Amino acid sequence: MTAALSIQSIDMTFGEVWALHAVDLEIEAGEFIVLLGPSGCGKTTLLSILGGFLQPTSGKVMIGGRDMTHVQPKDRPTTTMFQDYALFPHMSLIDNVGFGLRMRGVGKKARHRRAGELLALVGLPDAGHRRPHELSGGQRQRVALARALAVDPDVLLLDEPLGALDLKLRRQMQDELKAIQRRVGTTFIHVTHDQEEAMALADRIVVMNAGRIEDVGAPQHIYLQPRTLFSAAFMGEINRIDGQGTGEGLDTPLGRLPLAANGKTALLIRPEAIGGSGDLALGPAKLVDAAFFGTHHRCHYAPVAAPELRIVAHLPQSATPIEGSVTELYADHHVLIVEDR
Numbered sequence: 001m002t003a004a005l006s007i008q009s010i011d012m013t014f015g016e017v018w019a020l021h022a023v024d025l026e027i028e029a030g031e032f033i034v035l036l037g038p039s040g041c042g043k044t045t046l047l048s049i050l051g052g053f054l055q056p057t058s059g060k061v062m063i064g065g066r067d068m069t070h071v072q073p074k075d076r077p078t079t080t081m082f083q084d085y086a087l088f089p090h091m092s093l094i095d096n097v098g099f100g101l102r103m104r105g106v107g108k109k110a111r112h113r114r115a116g117e118l119l120a121l122v123g124l125p126d127a128g129h130r131r132p133h134e135l136s137g138g139q140r141q142r143v144a145l146a147r148a149l150a151v152d153p154d155v156l157l158l159d160e161p162l163g164a165l166d167l168k169l170r171r172q173m174q175d176e177l178k179a180i181q182r183r184v185g186t187t188f189i190h191v192t193h194d195q196e197e198a199m200a201l202a203d204r205i206v207v208m209n210a211g212r213i214e215d216v217g218a219p220q221h222i223y224l225q226p227r228t229l230f231s232a233a234f235m236g237e238i239n240r241i242d243g244q245g246t247g248e249g250l251d252t253p254l255g256r257l258p259l260a261a262n263g264k265t266a267l268l269i270r271p272e273a274i275g276g277s278g279d280l281a282l283g284p285a286k287l288v289d290a291a292f293f294g295t296h297h298r299c300h301y302a303p304v305a306a307p308e309l310r311i312v313a314h315l316p317q318s319a320t321p322i323e324g325s326v327t328e329l330y331a332d333h334h335v336l337i338v339e340d341r
């Protein structure tokens with residue numbers, strides 16, 4: 001199967017600034033891809049290159065098997081939905097959604113029919129006659145999505161489209177966005193710096209840092225088997241215990257752990273993987289503090305062997321952590337990352 005989109009060795013420089021370094025990525029038709037990373041990592045630059053708004057310094061963008069690197073945005077099978085999804089204030093929603101079709105010479109009747117279908121798809125079936133100022137932020141956002149989908153792009157590029165919404169609405173819109181993507185089957189490439197949003201939406205997450213791709217995979221894969229320290233830390237809270245691998249074990253502040261490692265190695269353990277049982281014994285530790293978070297207790301432990309260290313653990317709701325008590329800690333899942341490789 002031809003990849004819907006193939007990004008090949010893209011470099012992008014702005015004067016002295018390297019915004020992208022050797023970016024390679026293959027995307028299948030119908031995938032929901034999320035580009036995730038901190039501010040300035042190059043997400044928007046990459047999206048702009050895919051949409052044709054920027055030309056890469058070097059490298060190629062293939063869409064549907066054709067080299068589109070130097071093709072104008074309007075001649076690409078892509079549509080971009082920006083964060084400030086400016087709707088036309090003087091136009092009805094039907095005309096807003098049908099705008100791209102009008103530009104393509106589609107007649108009024110067909111345009112209205114398609115715009116009506118898309119407004120229904122985004123949950124605004126009877127709102128066609130209304131104006132953008134009569135809508136809430138979330139509703140305007142849905143209209144912008146309907147407008148972007150109206151021209152039936154092969155690939156929809158979304159640049160932080162939920163960034164302006166408050167947290168609760170944002171979570172609700174994430175669910176809707178994912179459901180709509182599943183229904184239309186269009187390839188979505190969505191930019192965010194919010195790891196929870198990435199997990200809520202993505203078939204595959206692309207973790208970016210300083211212009212490079214650090215990791216690519218399903219949310220579960222990146223969370224449980226991160227490829228780099230950056231990827232591990234960006235995808236949520238994690239304990240990091242630095243050690244020196246001897247071939248037979250890993251020497252850490254907790255003592256020698258029976259882990260096969262060589263050289264400078266980081267042992268990474270998610271907070272929920274720590275508890276009173278597991279494959280890897282971490283030794284005794286004193287509970288320094290605990291707070292109840294509804295779904296779990298968030299606890300800090302000071303290992304007896306290294307009391308200056310803190311290990312964060314999420315214990316199940318049913319646990320009764322007692323501050324000051326000493327318990328044997330175990331990990332039932334961990335990742336080893338060899339540094340400076």
Ligand SMILES: Nc1ncnc2c1ncn2[C@@H]1O[C@H](COP(=O)(O)OP(=O)(O)OP(=O)(O)O)[C@@H](O)[C@H]1O
Nearest residue numbers: 014017018019038039040041042043044045046193
């Ligand atoms: N037109 C430009 N001229 C000069 N430097 C630029 C330009 N556009 C982007 N950059 C630089 O390229 C790097 C990547 O920027 P980009 O906007 O792609 O990051 P981002 O990950 O989208 O960040 P944010 O989440 O803040 O939007 C940054 O260092 C930025 O300052």
